[in-house]
Amino acid sequence: LRTIGNRIVGGGWSAFAAIREAERAAAQDELTRGEAALKAARSSAQTAREAKQRRDKAGRAFAAKGSEPKILLVHKRSARRTAAVRPGVWPRRRSTRQPETGMRRVRGSKS
DSSP, rough: OTTTOOOOOOOOOHHHHHHHHHHHHHHHHHHHHHHHHHHHHHHHHHHHHHHHHHHHHHHHHHHHHOOHHHHHHHHHHHHHHHHTTTTTTSSTTTTOOOHHHHHHHHHHHHH
């Protein structure tokens, strides 16, 4: 008996074993794809964070010089809004939890 339901398989044990192995291989492939997608999402988020940190560092260095014209002070607020909508930069906007949840579901059915 399986935890996700009973199934009637036509044929003998060898037919059942073949279907079971095919399902396990499909689950393993899905797990591998999910892990790769998660790794790519984390890498992309890390790249975006590093780029933002470089921009922030350059902005702090520019502000520390004190040579900034007053007109640029007006644009700071819109720059903050632009940074807030960049995907993968702010934790509340990033959604890497969905692939992990899917992988837990696949791992759980692997036994």
